[in-house]
Amino acid sequence: MNELYPVFLKVAKLNTLLVGAGNVGLEKLTFLLKSSPNAHVTIVANWISPEVREMAAQSKHITIIEDDYHEKYLAGKHIVIAATDDKEVNKQIHLDAKERYLLVNVADTPDLCDFYLGGIVTKGNVKIAISTNGKSPTIAKRLRQLLEEIIPDDIDDMVKNINQYRDTLKDDFQYKVEALNKLTKELLTKGKTEA
Numbered sequence: 682m683n684e685l686y687p688v689f690l691k692v693a694k695l696n697t698l699l700v701g702a703g704n705v706g707l708e709k710l711t712f713l714l715k716s717s718p719n720a721h722v723t724i725v726a727n728w729i730s731p732e733v734r735e736m737a738a739q740s741k742h743i744t745i746i747e748d749d750y751h752e753k754y755l756a757g758k759h760i761v762i763a764a765t766d767d768k769e770v771n772k773q774i775h776l777d778a779k780e781r782y783l784l785v786n787v788a789d790t791p792d793l794c795d796f797y798l799g800g801i802v803t804k805g806n807v808k809i810a811i812s813t814n815g816k817s818p819t820i821a822k823r824l825r826q827l828l829e830e831i832i833p834d835d836i837d838d839m840v841k842n843i844n845q846y847r848d849t850l851k852d853d854f855q856y857k858v859e860a861l862n863k864l865t866k867e868l869l870t871k872g873k874t875e876a
């Protein structure tokens with residue numbers, strides 16, 4: 682059983698430290714920014730790949746520090762992602778982060794992760810996070826691709842319309858719940874009656 686509890690972080694309001702700016706650092710940064718273009722990220726690495734540099738240049742919320750990792754870089758951070766190619770450095774980052782009660786992900790090392798970065802499907806306001814409990818990132822990727830294909834792009838129009846209707850139903854909570862459930866009931870029954 683997968684016991685992970687999914688949360689949807691407002692990473693534009695949190696400070697993330699990413700240590701390592703090679704292939705894995707780039708992968709983590711790419712998915713973070715794809716989902717959350719305004720994420721606040723500080724990248725520390727003694728070598729920065731050209732791709733990471735280019736991606737960082739596209740956001741004013743990303744800071745690059747070309748340096749060896751030092752615990753001082755944890756100051757003011759909420760979340761830490763370790764993605765260096767040095768296992769000892771990654772372990773040290775994990776230790777330093779735990780000492781400060783920070784949430785830490787050591788990329789590709791499940792035992793040292795407080796949380797995993799999952800597959801992400803975004804259709805406007807709708808977002809779906811996918812996890813295989815760290816067992817098969819490839820399946821997480823394939824599921825992401827499948828859901829991206831089969832969930833209609835206009836699902837966001839429906840969400841926006843229902844949100845407008847929801848805003849008109851402010852007074853009685855019970856009435857609001859019933860009205861919204863009645864309106865959306867067909868979403869579940871339509872497929873069945875058509876089949």
Ligand SMILES: C[C@@]1(CC(=O)O)C2=NC(=C\c3[nH]c(c(CCC(=O)O)c3CC(=O)O)Cc3[nH]c(c(CC(=O)O)c3CCC(=O)O)/C=C3\N/C(=C\2)[C@@H](CCC(=O)O)[C@]3(C)CC(=O)O)/[C@H]1CCC(=O)O
Pocket residue numbers: 708709712786787788789790791794796797798799800801811812813814815816817818819821822825
């Ligand atoms: C979803 C995604 C998000 C992202 O990266 O942001 C993600 N990995 C992705 C792709 C991917 N990663 C790897 C492959 C090659 C195939 C393979 O090795 O299986 C592929 C597939 C590919 O690239 O095609 C290598 C790999 N990854 C991990 C290990 C270590 C291990 O399993 O022990 C190894 C072996 C390293 C080695 O051998 O040295 C571990 C983790 N990778 C996770 C997330 C977390 C679990 C998520 C879950 O619960 O499913 C977890 C636990 C920790 C973490 O990193 O957070 C992203 C897809 C994004 C997308 O396309 O949508």
Ligand SMILES: NC(=O)c1ccc[n+]([C@@H]2O[C@H](COP(=O)([O-])OP(=O)(O)OC[C@H]3O[C@@H](n4cnc5c(N)ncnc54)[C@H](O)[C@@H]3O)[C@@H](O)[C@H]2O)c1
Pocket residue numbers: 700701702703704705706725726727728729730748749750764765766767768770789
């Ligand atoms: N390349 C992949 O796709 C891949 C896939 C699975 C696993 N891995 C593993 O993940 C790890 C990272 O791989 P990579 O391909 O991203 O490596 P890489 O060589 O491309 O990048 C390593 C990064 O870590 C930084 N770094 C190393 N020591 C540092 C320190 N003391 N302080 C600050 N920064 C430091 C480097 O400057 C560089 O930015 C490796 O252990 C690798 O075996 C890589």
